[in-house]
Amino acid sequence: GEDVEQSLFLSVREGDSSVINCTYTDSSSTYLYWYKQEPGAGLQLLTYIFSNMDMKQDQRLTVLLNKKDKHLSLRIADTQTGDSAIYFCAESISGRNGGSQGNLIFGKGTKLSVKP
Amino acid sequence: NAGVTQTPKFQVLKTGQSMTLQCAQDMNHNSMYWYRQDPGMGLRLIYYSASEGTTDKGEVPNGYNVSRLNKREFSLRLESAAPSQTSVYFCASSPDRGRGAFFGQGTRLTVV
Numbered sequence: 488g489e490d491v492e493q494s495l496f497l498s499v500r501e502g503d504s505s506v507i508n509c510t511y512t513d514s515s516s517t518y519l520y521w522y523k524q525e526p527g528a529g530l531q532l533l534t535y536i537f538s539n540m541d542m543k544q545d546q547r548l549t550v551l552l553n554k555k556d557k558h559l560s561l562r563i564a565d566t567q568t569g570d571s572a573i574y575f576c577a578e579s580i581s582g583r584n585g586g587s588q589g590n591l592i593f594g595k596g597t598k599l600s601v602k603p
Numbered sequence: 604n605a606g607v608t609q610t611p612k613f614q615v616l617k618t619g620q621s622m623t624l625q626c627a628q629d630m631n632h633n634s635m636y637w638y639r640q641d642p643g644m645g646l647r648l649i650y651y652s653a654s655e656g657t658t659d660k661g662e663v664p665n666g667y668n669v670s671r672l673n674k675r676e677f678s679l680r681l682e683s684a685a686p687s688q689t690s691v692y693f694c695a696s697s698p699d700r701g702r703g704a705f706f707g708q709g710t711r712l713t714v715v
Contacts, residue, residue, distance in 0.1 A: 529607075529706035529707055529708045535703050590651060591646075591648075593645045595644065
């Protein structure tokens with residue numbers, strides 16, 4: 488079955504780079520996502536990458552995809568205390584009815600703590 | 604632009620009671636989802652709806668029913684609540700595969 492794995496915790500100092508890693512199992516996944524969840528809030532879509540890409544950069548965020556190893560990472564440059572949150576990796580799998588609908592399978596989330 | 608709106612935000616039920624969680628989106632999205640989030644378990648899909656009039660089971664559908672009332676609204680019903688259904692419930696919607704899903708703020712449900 489589909490599975491998405493992430494480490495549960497990461498602690499960094501303010502100003503350092505954070506790297507959150509994720510592995511997935513569904514080789515047919517065409518899109519992979521990173522979501523951010525702050526305490527008491529819903530999930531916010533941060534960025535996504537199409538499976539035929541190796542890298543995507545968006546301001547302080549860099550996503551790297553190694554499709555051969557089914558490994559996805561999110562790098563946050565110049566990490567700030569406001570980046571403290573839980574980060575979820577998710578893969579899009581085909582829906583039962585196919586077509587354009589895709590279900591998201593989430594990892595358990597990585598809690599990022601940023602120390603001043 | 605409200606996005607995805609869930610009601611209520613908090614609810615306490617007694618075992619055996621029933622209730623319906625409401626969700627509405629104003630983004631004209633085709634697909635809608637219900638997830639539950641439990642500590643250490645991440646998010647697990649309960650039910651989803653690819654379009655108005657269709658619903659399908661997700662990973663953990665037992666004890667729940669859903670209704671896709673129209674394109675905007677997707678409700679989740681607990682017919683006889685159990686303590687194991689204590690969780691945070693999230694509704695989400697997406698336009699098409701590949702563009703990710705947009706989440707509501709969640710409903711925190713406690714069953715005592």
